[in-house]
Amino acid sequence: MKKIIIAGTIAFDEVTTPLGHSGKKLGGSATYLSFASALFPARIGVVSIVGNDFPRKYLQKFTNRHIDISGVEISKEHKTFYWKGLYYENMNKRDTLITEVNALAYFNPVLPEKFKRADLVILGNLHPGIQQEILNQLSSRPDLVILDTMNFWMDTAMESLKKVISRVDLLLVNEEEARQLTGKYAMVHAAKKIMRMGPKYVIIKQGEYGSILFSQDDIFFAPAYPLEKVYDPTGAGDTFAGGFAGHLSLYDKIGLPEMKNALICASNLASFTVEAFGTDRLEEITRRDIERRIEEFIRMTSYPLQQKINV
Amino acid sequence: MKKIIIAGTIAFDEVTTPLGHSGKKLGGSATYLSFASALFPARIGVVSIVGNDFPRKYLQKFTNRHIDISGVEISKEHKTFYWKGLYYENMNKRDTLITEVNALAYFNPVLPEKFKRADLVILGNLHPGIQQEILNQLSSRPDLVILDTMNFWMDTAMESLKKVISRVDLLLVNEEEARQLTGKYAMVHAAKKIMRMGPKYVIIKQGEYGSILFSQDDIFFAPAYPLEKVYDPTGAGDTFAGGFAGHLSLYDKIGLPEMKNALICASNLASFTVEAFGTDRLEEITRRDIERRIEEFIRMTSYPLQQKINV
Numbered sequence: 001m002k003k004i005i006i007a008g009t010i011a012f013d014e015v016t017t018p019l020g021h022s023g024k025k026l027g028g029s030a031t032y033l034s035f036a037s038a039l040f041p042a043r044i045g046v047v048s049i050v051g052n053d054f055p056r057k058y059l060q061k062f063t064n065r066h067i068d069i070s071g072v073e074i075s076k077e078h079k080t081f082y083w084k085g086l087y088y089e090n091m092n093k094r095d096t097l098i099t100e101v102n103a104l105a106y107f108n109p110v111l112p113e114k115f116k117r118a119d120l121v122i123l124g125n126l127h128p129g130i131q132q133e134i135l136n137q138l139s140s141r142p143d144l145v146i147l148d149t150m151n152f153w154m155d156t157a158m159e160s161l162k163k164v165i166s167r168v169d170l171l172l173v174n175e176e177e178a179r180q181l182t183g184k185y186a187m188v189h190a191a192k193k194i195m196r197m198g199p200k201y202v203i204i205k206q207g208e209y210g211s212i213l214f215s216q217d218d219i220f221f222a223p224a225y226p227l228e229k230v231y232d233p234t235g236a237g238d239t240f241a242g243g244f245a246g247h248l249s250l251y252d253k254i255g256l257p258e259m260k261n262a263l264i265c266a267s268n269l270a271s272f273t274v275e276a277f278g279t280d281r282l283e284e285i286t287r288r289d290i291e292r293r294i295e296e297f298i299r300m301t302s303y304p305l306q307q308k309i310n311v
Numbered sequence: 312m313k314k315i316i317i318a319g320t321i322a323f324d325e326v327t328t329p330l331g332h333s334g335k336k337l338g339g340s341a342t343y344l345s346f347a348s349a350l351f352p353a354r355i356g357v358v359s360i361v362g363n364d365f366p367r368k369y370l371q372k373f374t375n376r377h378i379d380i381s382g383v384e385i386s387k388e389h390k391t392f393y394w395k396g397l398y399y400e401n402m403n404k405r406d407t408l409i410t411e412v413n414a415l416a417y418f419n420p421v422l423p424e425k426f427k428r429a430d431l432v433i434l435g436n437l438h439p440g441i442q443q444e445i446l447n448q449l450s451s452r453p454d455l456v457i458l459d460t461m462n463f464w465m466d467t468a469m470e471s472l473k474k475v476i477s478r479v480d481l482l483l484v485n486e487e488e489a490r491q492l493t494g495k496y497a498m499v500h501a502a503k504k505i506m507r508m509g510p511k512y513v514i515i516k517q518g519e520y521g522s523i524l525f526s527q528d529d530i531f532f533a534p535a536y537p538l539e540k541v542y543d544p545t546g547a548g549d550t551f552a553g554g555f556a557g558h559l560s561l562y563d564k565i566g567l568p569e570m571k572n573a574l575i576c577a578s579n580l581a582s583f584t585v586e587a588f589g590t591d592r593l594e595e596i597t598r599r600d601i602e603r604r605i606e607e608f609i610r611m612t613s614y615p616l617q618q619k620i621n622v
Contacts, residue, residue: 224522228499301612
């Protein structure tokens with residue numbers, strides 16, 4: 001069974017969307033990443049920090065999923081990272097109302113010995129310096145290192161971000177982030193420039209429109225599953241990344257064909273997360289739910305005469 | 312050979328985009344619609360009006376393509392419709408700087424006898440009253456009537472627009488138009504509501520993200536071909552519709568499988584139009600160019616393990 005090591009935040013999130021208010025809930029990149037990848041038969045280890053106010057029942061959500069939390073530090077002096085956000089009708093835009101960094105400001109990741117050899121590593125949204133520190137502690141090169149980041153680190157720590165980007169295999173960004181990182185408007189150009197910065201692969205996330213996987217000689221699309229209602233987009237990107245790594249853990253070798261399948265699986269898995277607030281929907285689904293949605297997706301993207309579209 | 316009757320504007324267009332200025336060029340919905348459908352082996356007839364200033368060499372562009380322009384009225388008193396627009400870096404938004412309606416204000420379409428029996432009819436962007444008048448003059452029911460429209464008619468002639476919508480088989484709209492027409496935010500809901508208004512099929516155009524075909528029990532995606540540079544989005548939607556009808560003219564019977572292929576063909580064809588100003592690129596391409604792009608598209612959307620995406 002493959003081992004996936006995940007670094008990211010474990011947090012309290014609170015959002016208001018056009019469809020309601022979430023209340024204070026379990027959130028954070030490492031939460032979505034690990035819950036999503038734990039839907040696959042892989043060994044998952046999480047590296048993160050929580051505060052002295054973090055409920056035991058939340059930690060149990062991880063252990064119930066056989067997620068190894070021996071890399072999760074519990075701060076004695078500080079509270080858990082807290083984020084409050086507001087989404088508008090166009091769920092692609094959000095405003096941050098409150099960010100209380102709390103314990104996360106004191107996070108010095110220490111990888112348990114058993115985490116140092118991994119098949120897949122996901123560096124979820126964190127300060128790029130911390131992401132690098134995690135890479136430094138690995139004792140062997142994983143098959144694939146996936147990096148997620150956001151605009152905030154481009155504004156505040158671009159040089160450090162570029163360093164960590166140069167060390168990973170796959171970068172996950174949305175369109176706005178790709179443009180800010182590269183100064184290129186068209187995604188074809190932005191992705192090429194990112195690949196010159198180090199990663200062999202780039203995934204551009206386009207929210208409700210789907211995602212695109214770029215490699216040196218190939219472009220591959222996964223449209224998004226069309227939803228009737230989006231309750232809360234929080235965590236969709238992390239669910240996507242976790243599902244992507246989880247799916248890849250099924251294969252002996254990771255190449256482009258496997259990544260294409262993983263992209264489709266990840267895209268469909270992420271569509272569940274936004275159907276409820278926080279991790280609610282992600283917590284209740286099973287592999288059978290994902291399989292059913294993928295079957296539907298295949299129907300929606302297959303064209304019977306594919307081999308011969310006359311012009 | 313199938314007969315396609317196209318109604319729409321023939322115009323002078325002038326645009327400024329982040330990549331330059333077009334100068335005053337041949338444009339209009341009927342121009343793009345007919346040039347696109349003329350790439351297929353169909354008989355094309357155009358119903359439109361031009362002014363007394365319309366150059367003979369522009370009319371020859373139609374006749375050189377074997378497009379029957381006996382339905383194009385040449386106004387003695389008025390000038391040709393003129394539109395000037397400005398696009399921003401996000402090419403999905405544009406501002407109209409000048410609209411001179413000119414001869415179009417006096418357009419009373421009269422279908423030549425030979426146009427009254429058609430296999431496919433495209434009602435391009437025009438006043439919905441004129442679109443209805445064209446339907447009234449048909450002497451038999453076509454296999455498929457395709458309607459294109461825009462926000463402007465929703466603002467100024469909604470009741471008339473709803474009447475013509477109730478009489479067509481397929482409505483083509485972008486996301487913003489679908490929302491304005493239905494009051495529904497999610498495309499799944501908007502498309503369902505449009506189908507209750509009459510059309511059996513709805514295509515939602517999402518610009519650089521592709522398009523979605525909705526029918527009663529089916530949803531089908533065509534991602535857009537990824538371009539490095541978009542020079543001028545003008546006419547992309549009309550090229551799409553013209554290519555869609557042109558492709559459908561290849562089949563004896565039109566059903567959902569044929570429409571799916573047509574959507575992919577249309578989407579790829581439209582991607583050429585935006586690669587240059589006005590009709591420049593559309594005028595120079597051949598069926599071989601479209602075939603090549605579709606082959607590339609199929610590569611970009613095929614996943615080798617499609618039949619079995621393990622979860």
